[in-house]
Amino acid sequence: MSGSGVFIALILLLLVGLTALAGWRILDRRSETRAWKILLEAPPGERPVFDPAIVADLPEPARRYFSYTIQPGTVLHRAVEIEMTGELGLGTRAEPNYRPMRARQILGLPNGFVWSLQSAAISGSDGTIDGHSWTRFWLFNLFPVARAGGPDHYRSSFGRLVADSAVWAPASLLPAEHVSWQPLDSNSARVTVRYGELEQAVDVHVNDEGAPVRVVFQRWSDANEQGVYQLQPFGGDLSEFQHFAGYQLPGRVLAGNHYGTPDYFPFFKATVTAVRFR
Numbered sequence: 001m002s003g004s005g006v007f008i009a010l011i012l013l014l015l016v017g018l019t020a021l022a023g024w025r026i027l028d029r030r031s032e033t034r035a036w037k038i039l040l041e042a043p044p045g046e047r048p049v050f051d052p053a054i055v056a057d058l059p060e061p062a063r064r065y066f067s068y069t070i071q072p073g074t075v076l077h078r079a080v081e082i083e084m085t086g087e088l089g090l091g092t093r094a095e096p097n098y099r100p101m102r103a104r105q106i107l108g109l110p111n112g113f114v115w116s117l118q119s120a121a122i123s124g125s126d127g128t129i130d131g132h133s134w135t136r137f138w139l140f141n142l143f144p145v146a147r148a149g150g151p152d153h154y155r156s157s158f159g160r161l162v163a164d165s166a167v168w169a170p171a172s173l174l175p176a177e178h179v180s181w182q183p184l185d186s187n188s189a190r191v192t193v194r195y196g197e198l199e200q201a202v203d204v205h206v207n208d209e210g211a212p213v214r215v216v217f218q219r220w221s222d223a224n225e226q227g228v229y230q231l232q233p234f235g236g237d238l239s240e241f242q243h244f245a246g247y248q249l250p251g252r253v254l255a256g257n258h259y260g261t262p263d264y265f266p267f268f269k270a271t272v273t274a275v276r277f278r
Contacts, residue, residue: 074246235259
């Protein structure tokens, strides 16, 4: 084969490879869109509204939490969509390498969530639905740079789902067959959510008014020096509370791995720009 023939063959192989990568990215987006639509689907029937009597038997800090975050008479929506901007730390505690981000998220406890990110040339999503989970991020929408899944990842994702729901979807944590509360002290209570074989506890710390100013839990995570899955503290500080259609939710969240330890790295710094209930 002549030199020009080799060059043409290489170009063709490159085009085939790029086309395959583009198709792979399209499949990821379709999967994300399907999961989002599933979480948006509302069950049939009339939607109940919040009555403080629903939480009358809960520990006092939990009652305070619900009284602050949900106004009486507010429709108890099944899902919530959040839009946010902020910074994402792509490095380490010593060198955070914060990058600007835009993201949107849907929470539908206990079924799942999707978090869709755009940060400079990096885009993709984290999520869980129908008993499986994923991490899928791309560079320039063409080159895969991070992919993960499997049983350990699913367990970790479920922990995030419960914790994020405590932040932005309080109605999903009202007393139910799969949700229970227990007191910790005068300003904190623990909510435990069960779904299939999974169980996750999250500690919600409130101030005198009932605003959830801190959320902490033991997360099944491999974000450690050994890169192995283990239970380790994850948490965040919540502030700048705003009113959204009968709910009072934090507009600012700083969160990260190893919360409350010298290794704490707040890699997630988000400011809420919109909230919609479904």
